[in-house]
Amino acid sequence: TNGFNGGPPLALCGNRIFPEAAIARSYVQYAADPTGFREYADGLLYLEQLYPRWVDVFTLDEHFTDPKAVTAGPDGVRSYEETDSGDGRQIWVIRLTDKQVPDAGKKKLFFSLSVHGNERGGLEGGLRAAEDLAMEAEAGTGEVSDGIPNYESATGNDPTFHTYSPAELLGRTDTYLVDFNIDGWEVGDHYTVPTSVYDRTNAMNTDLNRQMPTKGSINVTRNPLKESEMAYGTRFMHELAEKAGGLMSYGADIHGELTSRAYVDIMYPAGQFDSIEHRRLMAIAERTKSVIDATLYAGIQDEIENSTGGNESEGVEEVPCHMGPVGCIDTIPTNTIPTKPAHWATVWDTLGYTDTGFIGDYLATDVAVTGMDYEIFLNHTVPDKVWNVYLQENHINASRGIIKTAMAYSLHQDEEFAAFRLETGGQAGYVYDPAVVTDTDANGPGELPGPEGDGIGEDGLPVKQASYSATRMRYFTDAGELMTKPFVKLLPTDIARSSAVLDRVDSLVLADVPLPRDARGRSVDRAAYFRNLKAWVERGGNLVLTDRALHALVDLGLVEDGAVEDLEVYQPYSDISDFTDPLVAGLRANARQLVEAAILGYGIGGTASPMTGVSEEAFTGAGGVVVGTTTGAVTLGRLAVGKGRVQVVGGALPTPTEDNDHRFGLRDYGLTYSGLYVMENAVTYDAPGLGAAAPTGFSPVRPGTAAADAAAAAARGRTLAATGADLTLAVVGALLMLGAVASRRRGRAARRA
Numbered sequence: 001t002n003g004f005n006g007g008p009p010l011a012l013c014g015n016r017i018f019p020e021a022a023i024a025r026s027y028v029q030y031a032a033d034p035t036g037f038r039e040y041a042d043g044l045l046y047l048e049q050l051y052p053r054w055v056d057v058f059t060l061d062e063h064f065t066d067p068k069a070v071t072a073g074p075d076g077v078r079s080y081e082e083t084d085s086g087d088g089r090q091i092w093v094i095r096l097t098d099k100q101v102p103d104a105g106k107k108k109l110f111f112s113l114s115v116h117g118n119e120r121g122g123l124e125g126g127l128r129a130a131e132d133l134a135m136e137a138e139a140g141t142g143e144v145s146d147g148i149p150n151y152e153s154a155t156g157n158d159p160t161f162h163t164y165s166p167a168e169l170l171g172r173t174d175t176y177l178v179d180f181n182i183d184g185w186e187v188g189d190h191y192t193v194p195t196s197v198y199d200r201t202n203a204m205n206t207d208l209n210r211q212m213p214t215k216g217s218i219n220v221t222r223n224p225l226k227e228s229e230m231a232y233g234t235r236f237m238h239e240l241a242e243k244a245g246g247l248m249s250y251g252a253d254i255h256g257e258l259t260s261r262a263y264v265d266i267m268y269p270a271g272q273f274d275s276i277e278h279r280r281l282m283a284i285a286e287r288t289k290s291v292i293d294a295t296l297y298a299g300i301q302d303e304i305e306n307s308t309g310g311n312e313s314e315g316v317e318e319v320p321c322h323m324g325p326v327g328c329i330d331t332i333p334t335n336t337i338p339t340k341p342a343h344w345a346t347v348w349d350t351l352g353y354t355d356t357g358f359i360g361d362y363l364a365t366d367v368a369v370t371g372m373d374y375e376i377f378l379n380h381t382v383p384d385k386v387w388n389v390y391l392q393e394n395h396i397n398a399s400r401g402i403i404k405t406a407m408a409y410s411l412h413q414d415e416e417f418a419a420f421r422l423e424t425g426g427q428a429g430y431v432y433d434p435a436v437v438t439d440t441d442a443n444g445p446g447e448l449p450g451p452e453g454d455g456i457g458e459d460g461l462p463v464k465q466a467s468y469s470a471t472r473m474r475y476f477t478d479a480g481e482l483m484t485k486p487f488v489k490l491l492p493t494d495i496a497r498s499s500a501v502l503d504r505v506d507s508l509v510l511a512d513v514p515l516p517r518d519a520r521g522r523s524v525d526r527a528a529y530f531r532n533l534k535a536w537v538e539r540g541g542n543l544v545l546t547d548r549a550l551h552a553l554v555d556l557g558l559v560e561d562g563a564v565e566d567l568e569v570y571q572p573y574s575d576i577s578d579f580t581d582p583l584v585a586g587l588r589a590n591a592r593q594l595v596e597a598a599i600l601g602y603g604i605g606g607t608a609s610p611m612t613g614v615s616e617e618a619f620t621g622a623g624g625v626v627v628g629t630t631t632g633a634v635t636l637g638r639l640a641v642g643k644g645r646v647q648v649v650g651g652a653l654p655t656p657t658e659d660n661d662h663r664f665g666l667r668d669y670g671l672t673y674s675g676l677y678v679m680e681n682a683v684t685y686d687a688p689g690l691g692a693a694a695p696t697g698f699s700p701v702r703p704g705t706a707a708a709d710a711a712a713a714a715a716r717g718r719t720l721a722a723t724g725a726d727l728t729l730a731v732v733g734a735l736l737m738l739g740a741v742a743s744r745r746r747g748r749a750a751r752r753a
Helices: 039-050 060-064 121-139 168-174 181-188 230-244 275-293 300-307 347-351 359-367 391-408 475-482 493-496 499-504 526-538 547-555 617-623 673-682 706-752
Strands: 057-058 092-096 105-112 173-178 246-258 264-268 342-346 367-374 430-433 488-490 507-511 543-547 564-569 609-615 625-630 632-639 644-649
Touching: 039 057, 039 092, 039 121, 039 493, 060 230, 060 391, 060 564, 060 644, 092 121, 092 264, 105 121, 105 230, 105 359, 105 391, 121 168, 121 173, 121 246, 121 367, 121 391, 168 488, 173 230, 230 246, 230 526, 230 617, 246 359, 246 391, 264 275, 264 347, 275 367, 275 391, 342 347, 342 359, 347 367, 359 367, 367 391, 475 507, 488 493, 488 499, 493 499, 493 526, 499 526, 507 547, 507 673, 526 547, 526 632, 526 644, 543 547, 543 673, 547 564, 547 644, 564 632, 609 625, 617 625, 617 632, 644 673
Parallel strands: 105 173, 105 246, 246 367, 264 342, 430 488, 430 507, 507 543, 543 644
Antiparallel strands: 057 092, 092 173, 264 367, 564 609, 609 632, 625 632, 632 644
């Protein structure tokens, strides 16, 4: 800091306040050295002094004018408790923006860095990213891109990329970087006496990344927002969102992990996302991956491969049994694995476990338009305080890529998919279920909060139950708004009374309940209902059964009683056997999870979530095509019936539940991107003579996918086969004609002779 508050000359640090990994000798220290110099706090203050136009730094206690807005501190007493000694550590905030440009209209972004104290890479990279941007904005140099064209997008869009100067970027964005877990950090600093290893938790032994008030089931042993760090941190997030007009543009949480098959795991948030929201999330994941893949030290791929084996394929992850579902393995995985620096998937598909109360999830669902969680390889208890230049350089550069890519993409993300509308070809419909899961009905909220289910939290204090009204039917409303032909709502009594009602639609979805009660209170003839459904399918209709609605296969007479079974799984998933099938078109090879069930109130564990499957023997015996299975049962598949078909999706739209602590309420639905694509694919269909006519050029297979390529190849094969048959007949006919002519000529010649 060139003597600022007693710091060393900039020249010793490569003319930077926070030096590059090759020059640094250890992690940035929060604790003061013997002279009183504080690397972190004084470094930030000097950064602000050098670049006052671009940088603001402050602490939460200063911001809120509240001395309690600090950590618990070494005494292990929360800052707001009466016995606290006042030793809480300050939580610093770095703000990056061009202060000469009015704040109105700027995109706000928020990054949580190293909330686990033993995962230092996020903060190390965040500090360097902040200094990069300020230095380059001041000098008028550098550029920042929102991605690199080194991939094919799974969104269906051909992405366009944008490059900005740091000065322009800071003039249009307002970005905040925060490390909440100062307790877990400082305890491992070299200058702390006695020094220790870095700690994942805060001084209260609380994991701050399980403290957020996420909707759905909550681990009853926790008290979300109990810790002052996250209580004030969440308040600060909401303040920024309010200033942004309700939602920030982006929020992320950068973590570390002990080991992985990729150097950076980009982890998709759990939330209730529609077709555009999912595509935005996919886009930022892809764009961040593209930058990390292109910019990290190339040798890190060799280091990963040398330690794990594998090749450049991104195959399905196999999960150790202590972390995964039934059918997991306890041996070294034999499948192909990624060695490119980054890959993305849901948390469970990435790590083999999931949880609730994540900062990244909360940012992406409650206070920002998009958001992500990131995990960086070997940025954990290993190497702890050992400064490995190769590792740290890549921890830093990965975090730089995460932060800068998101800042740049925030300027375009609202427009990229604004015009998206799902073309289903024909008309899709659904059978409406009026049932609502709400705290205002006769049984109230069901299970009350707390370990004993009595409304008393783990800390012995009353817990307030949030009000909610949840229905999976909201999926059809949300999806319909983004379709060229919105879903049509049909009632079961109308279906039972007249098969002609079904002729309005090409596709029909029964979501979870095979036969819901009629919304008008009318009686339903069960036999007539299923009889008319089957007749419609036989005329060419496309019936989609999700979750427990798979039991309709028995009522339709397609499989025997007992062939359909309800399953209990960690999270709803399917092991996909054929990624070229149209039902899973567009899914990536590591896709398994279909639903984030915890946000619907289901617990997390080996048997916590519901699915429904059908016996593979019964399904294939009826002529079914198996696309995916779960514990041996068919959970993705298709069955031809007359001119139409029945498709099964064993996990997609389960009914929310009140059986667990859900103190913050419930979501309506929780499709992962994989589940969303399956549902979109399932209703993309046109039946001649039914529903609505498809537009010219309509294809029932998602374009630009392996499934589309396979369908095109099959079509070419059929054409060639048909052409070959025609040619053969023509040739045979010509030969016969030539033979007849020759015979006649020989006959005439013989007569002349």
